[in-house]
Each structure stands twice: as C-alpha cells, then as structure tokens.
Amino acid sequence: MKTADTRAVASDADLVSAIASGDESAMGQLYDRYSAIVYSTAVRILGDRTTAEDLLQEVFMQLWRNPAAFDSNRGTLAPWLVAITRNRAIDWLRKRRPETLVADVSLAIEPDLASKTDFARFAGKIRAMLDRMPKTQKDVLEMAYFEGLTHSEIAAKTGQPLGTIKTRIRSGLLALRTALTQ
Amino acid sequence: MSVHDQFAEDLALHALGALAGQEKETLEKHLEECSHCRGELQQLQSDMTLLAFSTMGPVPPPKSRKRLLRAIARERGAQVTVPKRSAWWLLVPYVVSTALIVVAAFLWKESRSLNRTLANLERRHAEMEKQLRVAQDLVNTLTSPESKHITLAPVKALPQPQGKAYYLSSSGHLIFLANNLAPLLPDKVYELWLIPSTGSPIPAGLFQPDSHGAATVVNPPLPIGIEAKAFAITIEPAGGSPAPTSQPIMLGAA
Numbered sequence A: 001m002k003t004a005d006t007r008a009v010a011s012d013a014d015l016v017s018a019i020a021s022g023d024e025s026a027m028g029q030l031y032d033r034y035s036a037i038v039y040s041t042a043v044r045i046l047g048d049r050t051t052a053e054d055l056l057q058e059v060f061m062q063l064w065r066n067p068a069a070f071d072s073n074r075g076t077l078a079p080w081l082v083a084i085t086r087n088r089a090i091d092w093l094r095k096r097r098p099e100t101l102v103a104d105v106s107l108a109i110e111p112d113l114a115s116k117t118d119f120a121r122f123a124g125k126i127r128a129m130l131d132r133m134p135k136t137q138k139d140v141l142e143m144a145y146f147e148g149l150t151h152s153e154i155a156a157k158t159g160q161p162l163g164t165i166k167t168r169i170r171s172g173l174l175a176l177r178t179a180l181t182q
Numbered sequence B: 001m002s003v004h005d006q007f008a009e010d011l012a013l014h015a016l017g018a019l020a021g022q023e024k025e026t027l028e029k030h031l032e033e034c035s036h037c038r039g040e041l042q043q044l045q046s047d048m049t050l051l052a053f054s055t056m057g058p059v060p061p062p063k064s065r066k067r068l069l070r071a072i073a074r075e076r077g078a079q080v081t082v083p084k085r086s087a088w089w090l091l092v093p094y095v096v097s098t099a100l101i102v103v104a105a106f107l108w109k110e111s112r113s114l115n116r117t118l119a120n121l122e123r124r125h126a127e128m129e130k131q132l133r134v135a136q137d138l139v140n141t142l143t144s145p146e147s148k149h150i151t152l153a154p155v156k157a158l159p160q161p162q163g164k165a166y167y168l169s170s171s172g173h174l175i176f177l178a179n180n181l182a183p184l185l186p187d188k189v190y191e192l193w194l195i196p197s198t199g200s201p202i203p204a205g206l207f208q209p210d211s212h213g214a215a216t217v218v219n220p221p222l223p224i225g226i227e228a229k230a231f232a233i234t235i236e237p238a239g240g241s242p243a244p245t246s247q248p249i250m251l252g253a254a
Helices: A012-020 A024-046 A049-065 A077-093 A116-132 A135-146 A151-158 A162-181 B003-015 B021-033 B035-055 B062-076 B088-143
Strands: B148-154 B162-168 B173-179 B188-196 B202-207 B215-218 B228-237 B250-253
Touching (some): A024 B035, B003 B021, B162 B228, B173 B202
16 A cells, blocks of 8 residues: 655654664654554453553553564564554453463564555555445454454354354455455 | 365464364464465464454544653663762762663663574574474384384275375374375376274375375374274365265275
C-alpha cells in the first residue's frame, strides 16, 4: 500500500535503529504512528480502557528495552506490534503467564502503513471483508482471535462440529489474505 | 491428498493458538521437519493480525504518551543536573561521577552487545540440538531392539520388487526403503499404508521410484503408539488417497 504523503518520512527500521541508540524522540514518533492500533486491539480484547493503557505502555516499553527483537527483514512493525499486543492481551485475559517471547513473533505480510490515511483505508478494507463474511464464520474467527479460545472451546460454545470450526477458521484467514492483495 | 493438505486446517488453528492436545503435538513435530508448512504457518500468522485492524477507532488518551516518555526518561536516568561550585576542587567528585557514568554507559552498551551475541548463540545451539534429535530418532528407529523390521513382497509372484519398513510404534517413526519398483504413469503414485491391529489403513507416505526403481519414505506424519499389523503398498491417483482405492501390490506382516 503506497502513501499519498510525499514528505520524507523516517522508516520504521530507521526509527528502531535510533531507539537502539537511545533516541527518545524516535520512540515518540513510533508511538504516534502505532499507538492507536496497539491500543484499539488491546481495548477490543480486554474490554477495559484502563487495562488497555497499561498494556500499551508495556508493549512500547518492551520495544524500547529490546529494539533488537524487531527484525525489519522479517516483517513490518505494525503487524509485529499487533501480534505481540494480541498475544499478551490474551495472556492477561486468561490470567496466564506470558507464553510468547517478543523475539518469537515473525510475520510475512508487508502492508506499508506510514500514515493515518493508510491505516484508515486499510482498516476499512478489512472491516468490509469481515462484513461480507457469513456471520457464523466471522464469529468463529473472532472468538479464536479476540477471545483466545481453542477450537474445542469454540465447538462447545457454538455447538458446531470440530471439523466445521477448523474449516471456517482456515477459510476465514484465507479470505482476509485475499482482501489484503485486492 | 498431499502431506501438507493433511495439516492445512490445523496450521490455521495453530496460528491462532487455538490448537491443543495431541493434534498440536503432532503438528509441531511435523513443523520441525517441513519448511513448506513452516512458511504457511508464518503466512497464516500474518493473515490473523489483519483482524486487529478491524478494531481501529479508539485512541489512547494524551496522558499515555507522556507516561511512556516519562518512564523512558526514568530508565535512562537522564535527569542529572550539576550545581555550580566556586572552588575547582569541589568539582572533583562530579568529574569522577561523570567518568563513572561514562564507564557504566560503555559497559552497559557492551553488555547489550554481548546479550545479543549470546541470544544468537543460544538460537544456533537450539537449532543444532534439534538436528541432533532428528538424527538420533533415525538411528534409534533403525537400531532399537523394539523396532520391527518388515520385508514386503509382491502379492503376485513378481520376484524383483522389494520393500523394507522399519517402524517404531512408541515414537511413530517409520523408515521405508524399496527397490526394483516398476515405473508408474505420470498420473499415478505409490502409496504406503500402515495397517493397524484395528481400524482402517493409515496413509504412511507417497513416493515415486527413481530411474533405478528405488524409493524411500522417511518419517511420514503418523500418530504415535499405533501397533502395526502390516504394511502395504497400493497404486493411487497422483496426490494420493485418504483410503486405498486399489488392491495392495505389496504387503508385509509386522
């Protein structure tokens, strides 16, 4: 996705390198760029704005303390931060010990989201895709992603067979992949 | 159905952390050996993060930004001010303190660098341990006294083709070696089956003989702890079948 903003914008990789050198203003720039998606993901999963603020703080402090954990060759920063936020939020939600180390997250998608306009357009595309999806499939996908339920738990909650749950989750993820490439 | 297709739906669940129990263990074992499925898992993990973008709307309050930057400044210990003194010797303790801070900063930087190096070494060590485990599993399957060695012979008295299966039910490891196999048409494939004491035959790998009629199957994905009554080979359509569609051409009792 290309941004219409033609001003020179520091890349995520440059800002993360600056953080590694102790540059606080670089941290501020990354916060301005990605705090909204981290915070909204945390609010959606945790259902509480105060707790979501705590998680937002924790995610960015982790980036500050260990910027080397983000490898720009393995993906872009937005999905990386989102993945960490989601995993940690589910840990909090289910009162589990942290299961995912920051360095374990490795992602392949490359949406280039350098401006707020890009984010809004991208979010709209994903929402439209979800709205087109059958409700039963969307519910199953959201239960797995936002509630952290296992397929057995989803089957018990919805009364659908395990095989149906599996198929709906996979085809739902593939539909999202398609939305990204359109 | 290929080996990868068999794991396609479990990969999606695993990406979401929604797979549990025996299915999770079986998939993780397969992932250790299959780069194709590891790549697909990474792609699915990326796909799932797209869901988060549907939540865009709420924005954090301005105080969150201040709180973060305050915490960062606190960690850096950047709030150091030096009062003015009239006599130069009164500055000595501060000069010494500054020198100590510089040394501490240098040591801190060195420590970070060493930590990164250590993390790399640990990663490499874990990788080598994994490879060693795979090698040990192979040797164990071939040499363990519990390992069953089964020779498969053609059902009809064709003398040349021969297959040997080495199977360790306690770990689910299987090594199959065959030779003198007849070539197949391009739309056909040989499929190996594990025939359990009870229940239906379990697919144990697809193969095509090379130009000398030789073929191998090493550690196909199999459930652990299944006692084999026999192994068999059938000719199936390209891509394999979930259940045999033809009579076995080779069979060996365990």
